[in-house]
Amino acid sequence: MTKDFKAAPRIVIAAQDPWTRALLGQLLGNVRCDAQLLQFADGSSALEACRKRLPDLVIAEWALPGLNGLDFLGEIRRLQRKPPLPFILMTDRTDSASVREVLPLAPTMYLVHPFNMDKLQQRLRDLLLAPGQEVFCELPSLAPEQSLDAFLEGRRNLSDGAPLLDEVKDALSLALDPNELDLDVLEQRFIRDPQINARLIAAANSAAQHMGRPCQTLGQALPRLGVAHSINLVMGMALQRSTSLEDPRLAEQAAHFWGLSQRTADYARQLAEEQGIDAERCYCAGLLHSIGDLALLRCLQNWLLASGTLEDEAIVKALRKFGAGFGSALRARWRLPLELRELIAATYLLTGVYGRESLVMNLAAQMARWPDEQPLKDLAASKAAQQLNVNERKLQSMMPARVVAAPEPVGETQTS
Template sequence: MKVLLLEDDELVASLIEAVLTGLAADIHVHHAATLTAARHIWQRQGADLVLCDWNLPDGYGLDLVRTIRQSSEHTPVIIVSASSDRDNVKRALHLGVIDFIAKPFDVSTLHQRLLPVFERINAAELSDSPSLPLLDYWLEQALGAKLQLPGELGAETITPLLNQPAPLTPTELAARWKNETALVTRLLQLANNISLKRSGNAISRPADAISILGVAMSLNCAMAMALNSARGLSHPVLKQQAALYQAHAEQVAAIARAMALSIELDGASCHAAGLLCRCGELALLRTLQDYLDQGGKIDDHKIEDILKRWGPRYGNRLKIQWQLPIPLRELIGAVHVPPTQTTRKALLVMHLAGLRVSSRLHGPEAERLLRRAGLNPDKWLNKA
């Protein structure tokens, strides 16, 4: 399903997009920040659903609605705006707008308002659904769309944080979410979008990302992800593989942080990089689950081979999609590939942590790398 989202506030757009993509597995959101860009998207490819703001840098949301109605009378349109006075609502309804959601909105309320709209659209399309392509074509096509990670973050874990008498600090919130891979990457992505535009500085530490976004917005992002109805994996083999990859990433993160702190390096960045070191495989597992949910078939015995072939490509795509800063990308890559810049101790630390978790940190070469990084071989070498 194609959704056109017209919203000039980047953080609000990201929040709405998180809610949208959580409603179903086959949703592709095309975001425009200006009326001109939204018109171009509509004229080029149309949409099954349109959400638009009212006031925009180059016009009004109703101008887009008028463009849509020239070629489609039935495409559902929802206005999401702070301009919710009676006259504006009347004009929107006159042009066939099906709902009007006022800002600022509650994430849970937005989810509840959008859910029946998606159910109606899906019911209308069910009788005319095309046959699924072959798996390799599906995986290739998914690389061009917005990839997501599976996650088990529940709304019940976020709701108490919204109502605490004393708000949590960014450091406290980062500590609570230190092993929530999907959420950490989302917060880093949003914060870097802001930080790179403001100062040109890249963010690698989750606590810094929360500081830039603010605790309230970070909690809203977490709630949007928690409401993702398609967040989990139901296929037993995929679920088992995801648990293994997640456990591996958490172990790499913990060991990399401990190694880094022992030689006075930035432990938080190394921990974040370790947590993301299996993001490609996790996103691939989510895409395979989507394929199964759409009626596709996958041979369980071939899943491991699929992960080996496609996992690195999905990982590289995510680094670009998330706009991760170059230093953080290099730390993630060093887990899997020996760093050529052996003078950068942080890269050595990431590679050594990956070797240790895989029980491959032994022998003279491993001892040499540990000493080069300034680490004590007696403490870190894998025991025979």
């Protein structure tokens, strides 16, 4: 069924998990950037909205609280609209009994996790665009005389986070078959990407997934989300705007912060293992500690796409001024566990009462930043190294290839 919409189509999304709603919103925005999206976490609220005014399309999960997606579809069919209202039912059920239960209600699409993004987007185009119809939406423009500082202040609490590593995007360009992947394979593919680690941990701790203690590592988050849901969330990130940094100056800075994050994470894991504490949690904190700087670079890419100008010096100044705030805002908005955020904060400063994990994070961050020309005996004299009994010889054995990292001297003091 196709329709030549004269006005923006009205689309209802019903999914318990906010990250799934965000993914669907991104997909729909790629097809119809002018669409009016109404998002609900339960079937009853979504049905009530449909009864007040029928939308042009419904996308709903089967596993909704209250009124489930199948019953929601049944209620929509009882409205007896001609032609039937397009309704996409999402599920992880592939058994024949479930399929037979659904068939009499004739969903427009029976969508099984993980989605085939290309097929889903093509189906959405068929439903929301007439043959040959195109819809163009202008990129958000800058306000008259808007300064870069004002733009970044406005984006700090709305940032989408960091860009993705190229190696992750390359892996996602392959047809990922969930039947051939397991959680260990996913962890190996995603373990180095700060954005994916943070977003999957946040998704695993959302109300829809919450159970027991909070997840603080990718290894804890993946089993809670499952292979299919994890792949969908990562593919949704890959579809977002500015996941690649096209400006070479921004890409160079991002490479520095990716490298800094990975070195900090690796040192943190090694130190934690030797101290007999949670190595994977320390690794994750090290990996995420520069996510604010990376998110800031992504926003600078958006500034350029909105026709802003960007001098080299302005990039360095923006990182110094806004990197910390972007990181704090992201970690709070994504509701990363407080314990993890405290470890991230320890990479910059030791305050109050601190334990061995905080000392490990602080020393790991110093090691990752330590200049080649500065003697390691000075690092061994630091508070963290002394309290962990890490001497100069030990540091030398752990730091065989020492790096002067930054393309520009970028300073930053972050909080959790």
